[in-house]
Amino acid sequence: MGNIPAHQTKGNTGFSTPQDITRRRLLDYLLGTSALATLAAIFYPIVRFMAPPHIVEAMQSSVVAAKVSELLPNSGKIFKFGSKPGLIIRTASGELKAFSAVCTHLDCIVQYRSDTKQIWCACHNGQYNLNGENIGGPPPRPLEQYPVNKRGDDIVVNRS
Numbered sequence: 001m002g003n004i005p006a007h008q009t010k011g012n013t014g015f016s017t018p019q020d021i022t023r024r025r026l027l028d029y030l031l032g033t034s035a036l037a038t039l040a041a042i043f044y045p046i047v048r049f050m051a052p053p054h055i056v057e058a059m060q061s062s063v064v065a066a067k068v069s070e071l072l073p074n075s076g077k078i079f080k081f082g083s084k085p086g087l088i089i090r091t092a093s094g095e096l097k098a099f100s101a102v103c104t105h106l107d108c109i110v111q112y113r114s115d116t117k118q119i120w121c122a123c124h125n126g127q128y129n130l131n132g133e134n135i136g137g138p139p140p141r142p143l144e145q146y147p148v149n150k151r152g153d154d155i156v157v158n159r160s
């Protein structure tokens with residue numbers, strides 16, 4: 001071994017030893033997997049952000065919107081009907097009416113105004129009468145109306 005010139009010893013021969021090949025493969029493997037992990041860490045949140053969420057909407061066919069005793073004449077209350085808001089109204093004469101509370105213009109939430117005895121959308125001054133018909137402002141269509149029943153003290157709203 002003492003006769004081998006210095007330029008022919010390990011590392012200076014220009015040839016790879018089996019040990020070098022194994023190290024090189026290991027380094028290639030580690031670099032490749034870390035590059036993949038980096039790309040996944042960058043793109044996974046972006047893809048998750050862009051993909052629409054899986055919302056399982058419970059098709060609720062009826063809901064207790066309010067108690068008869070809590071809803072005074074000439075008043076209204078917003079209630080949750082599935083994933084959307086609803087509006088229950090007890091008119092001045094005591095009649096119960098229920099509507100979708102989503103304005104047909106640009107989806108703002110409407111409310112009952114006891115001073116005008118109308119349904120009102122604050123976003124663009126949209127107005128509906130107590131039959132849900134659009135009577136003023138920009139709303140293009142009537143509100144969806146729901147059937148209402150009383151069950152004891154419960155006011156039950158159904159999807160038609």
Ligand code: FES
Nearest residue numbers: 103105106121126
């Ligand atoms: S969103 Fe209701 S009037 Fe525009």
